[in-house]
Structures are given as C-alpha cells and as structure tokens.
Amino acid sequence: MSSSETPKTEWPELVCRTIKEAKEKIKADRPDLKIEVVPVGTIVTQEFDENRVRIWVDTVAKTPTIG
Incomplete structure (x- = not known):
C-alpha cells in the first residue's frame, strides 16, 4: 500500500466466507490489526480500538453431539 492510500477498514466481501479465509484476508490487507472472532450476541466492550x-x-x- 502506498502512503497515499487509506488503510482498509471494512471487508464486506468476506461475508459468508470461512473464519480462516476472513482471518487470512484481513491479515494480508492489514497485518497490523489484532483479530477477534466473536459469536453473534456476545457482550463485548464498546470502546473503539483502531x-x-x-x-x-x-x-x-x-x-x-454429546461425547
């Protein structure tokens, strides 16, 4: 990414992809980010973390299944 490009902040193309695919793509685009996998409905902190x-x-x- 050149210095004139804005870093990517959203990945709508990853909807319906596997978690593995999503993590790999995000890390490829933005290796500086920490990725959290969260089940929908989980209570999370509301502070913004860039x-x-x-x-x-x-x-x-x-x-x-049981077992």
Whole structure:
C-alpha cells in the first residue's frame, strides 16, 4: 500500500466466507490489526480500538453431539 492510500477498514466481501479465509484476508490487507472472532450476541466492550477488527460469527458448522 502506498502512503497515499487509506488503510482498509471494512471487508464486506468476506461475508459468508470461512473464519480462516476472513482471518487470512484481513491479515494480508492489514497485518497490523489484532483479530477477534466473536459469536453473534456476545457482550463485548464498546470502546473503539483502531488496532482491532472483530469477525462476528453466527452459524453452527457441525451437528452438536454429546461425547
């Protein structure tokens, strides 16, 4: 990224991608960011952190089973 470009702050193209794909793409674009994977509905702190990006997830990928 050249000094005249604004650093990326959103990744709408990652909706419906895997967590792994999302993390890899964000790290490729912005290696300076800390990534947090958070289940939808989780209570999180509300302070703004310019060094953090949250990946909100809400699907069950595999059948929950006992054992």
